[in-house]
Amino acid sequence: MQVPFLDLKLQYQRIKGEVEPMILDILEKCCYIGGAYVNDFERQMENYLSAKHVAGCSNGTDALVLGLKSCNIKPGDEVITTPFTFFASAEAISSVGAVPVFVDVRQDDYNIDPDRIEEAITDKTKAIMPVHIFGAPCDMDKIMAIAKKHNLKVIEDAAQAIGAEYKGRKAGTLGDVGCFSFYPTKNLGGAGDGGMVTTNSDALGVIVRAYREHGAAQGGAEALELLEGVKEQIHTKEEVTELYNPYKYYNYLIGYNSRLDAIQAAVLSVKLKYVDEYNRRRSEIAKMYLAGLTGKLRKPAYSDDVKSCWHQFVVRSDYKEELCAYLTENEVGNGSFYTVPLHRQKAFNKYNCKNPGVSQPVAEEISSQSVCLPIFPEMTGEQVQYVIDTVNRFYEGK
């Protein structure tokens, strides 16, 4: 039996009938960027997350940059994050000129260890970026309490965590801002790149929207005032003519071009209707894995406070390479995230982070053992059982 690591075609077949007329409508109307599809998707997402503001953007990496910028993270500021994540988490910190400070993760859920955060705080620390890795929310009560005590911002990297919950609240709505990715392989994936920033703060909502569009026009002026207390009074109503609107033609911040396009918004708004169903099926598959896989490998263990959206199912094996080769030989798709923890990445090796090369033993151990098994909503029960049997057969006699 063949079990792919992921099969996006199956998902597309199911939604094709809904998606294609919308894409044709966009092509006919030539409303490629912004407009009704983007606005509708943002409002649907606000409703889904119970978040006050959702701003779509170009991708998850940009969402993190916009999140950091909106929290006024500046060059030289330190931002605490995990070394066991996708490169983009810390890359975003560096790309706004700030310094990532890596704090090791926990054995069971692979997430940043809140009990080790305080020892990394200095007078330069301005924010914490928890990453809900593989779709399982971090220990947010502890993280928020530390942030409050030290007056730090919290930028959640929820790129992998759409629909996941912490104590009944959606991941990405617990910190100051939440940052999501709609990369096609995500639980809610577009037909290309996409992302969004969420916040419950009216001020941060204004600032994120301004940064995503060149800090332009009235939104830019409002954002500048919120960020720097600089009130722009150069434009009076009398200056505005039909042909010339000073607000419209001025830029107030050095921002970005990071808009979500209409085709992505249309695809995402269709898939959003099914995302809970997709996540439920992922959770059923995870339950089968947790019950059926041999105890000779280590499985993820989450607290009862956490409802994972099971973006990935990652086990730990002392025979990582051998197991991956055996799975491939037996036509079971597999992956390995993240083989190189970020403090060992070339880009963070000698510079660009606070503690280059300083050992993060738990992250290193997990990196050397992590094996991702297939988990996607369209997987059949037979396929899940075949994966379990194949893994267990590998372990016979080990």
Ligand SMILES: Cc1ncc(COP(=O)(O)O)c(C=O)c1O
């Ligand atoms: C944890 C994490 N952060 C950030 C990103 C960046 O998202 P994107 O690829 O949409 O830029 C990803 C995407 O893979 C991710 O998994």
